[in-house]
Amino acid sequence: MIRVENLVKTYRMGSIEVEALRGVTLEIARGEFVAVVGPSGSGKSTLMHLLGCLDTPTRGSYYLDGSLVSGLNSDDLARIRSRTIGFVFQGFNLLPRLTALENVELPLVYQGVNPTARRLKARECLEEVGLSDRANHLPSQLSGGQQQRVAIARALAGDASLILADEPTGNLDRRSGREILDLFSRLHRAGRTIVVVTHDMEVAARAHRLLRLQDGLLVGDERVG
């Protein structure tokens, strides 16, 4: 599913060059549930942005589903994000003026799916995260846990084969956090590839594989659970 070779990412901060990733090589197979852990500044967010095609590496290559992604232009990257990747953010990142259902529909809008079909699909996805009764609520009318479930439904709507989550439980209380993690485990069992970036060990414990990052380098890769 994912293969990265010697991935390097440097940022310019004024006159200083910051090396966020200093040569990461890894492979993630289809259907894996992977947690990326590490202290802040270890480069895990950068890795997540690169894997999510939000950014391009300075050096190194990234193969997604066997095809080289690094070096594609922004339109091609947008198409990959639209068709293969679903994001779940710490801050939910729902559009405040759209209802839950409309938020879930959004990836399908950019895939060019017709309104009837995408409404149907969005309802299915909301059903899957157990929120079909909240379809017409605005994000502000939902609890944090519910908002995150809408965000997961949105990631599912585009038929993403890879779900990338960045501290998905960071803004939630323990109980809602656990619900979200249960949801991830269920999705994993249903065959989705999930990569979670976190520094919460309870989250990491749900994964089947743990990648440890430190100072922009991969320092640990272990099977768990």
Next chain:
Amino acid sequence: MNLFSAVRLAFGSIMTNKLRSFLTMIGVTIGVAAVIALVAIGQGTQRQIRSQIESLGSYLLTVNIRGRGADVAMTYREARDLTSDLPQVVAAAPVVSSSVTTKYGTREHDTNLLGTDQNLAVVRGMDVERGRFLAPLDVECRQRVAVLGQDVVRELFGFADPIGQEVKINGISFLVVGVLAPQGTSMMGSGDDQIIVPVTAARQLVESSGVRTLYVKGRDAEGVEVVTAVLEQRLSRRFKDPDAFRIFSQTQMLETVTQVTSTMTLMLAAIAGISLIVGGIGVMNIMLVTVTERTREIGIRKAIGARNRDILRQFLIESAVLGSLGGSFGIVMGLLLARLAGRAIGVTAVASPLVVGGAFVFSAGVGILFGVYPATRAARLDPIQALRFE
């Protein structure tokens, strides 16, 4: 995303900031309203002047004689014979004119005197309301008779019947034989404030008895051209100077007037157009603010698969909707304004569908044009930076 849902989305975000959107639209509204109102009034004025010229009578030629050196005019007979042999001429009326003082009893009125013959009524399409117009015999026998315009009657007689009364023109008595029907005011001055007498009798009243104006009515458009050519030739020979006279045809006058008023209308529209540009800058300003405010939204949309051009389109449509919404209000306001202002200055404003449609398209265009830069900025945002934006 199809266009309909994109427009609906744009409406939605415009409605979230009602006051701000409204204030922005006012700029475009005022611009469009000004353009529509000024053009409507300009075109109304043009139509009015045209109808005045047309009311002078069709196929009319006006010959003005300026003369050369001491030779500044022609005699009545000379002027009459100028066209008497032309079959294309329906009638020709030589005119001498002067300012005179008329008097009836104790009432006095300064007016314009025309010395002419019976043909003037035919050539200028004048109707007599009461009594009669000049007759050939009046001219031949130097009869001291006069036909009065409406204003002159009102000033001298009030509501009394002037027919059969004697008025004094510069001290000489004339018998009133007729009153002209209301002529209205045209470019040639008031058609109602004038007094018409036989050209032969006018000699005692005017300092220079020479004919300096000749009105000729042609049979048809072709005839007018022939007559113009013949007159050019004959007058050139007579005065030995092509600048000693000028021949205006009605068509020529119409053309000149149309040209002048069109230029005027265009200029007014251009000035009003400037305010439309100012309105456009307002749209741009608010779109820049909107893009900054919605940086996070842009980041989210990009993360879930929006391409740069999707974002560009979203914001372009939003500013186009903003512009055309402002334009629509402007059209309504402009039409209203044109009607009010037209009533105030006595012109019937003419709002052509072309101008209204054009204004709508233009205001949407202003929205798009001034939306390009903000939308481009939105489209080029880096998704990671945009997602971090608080």
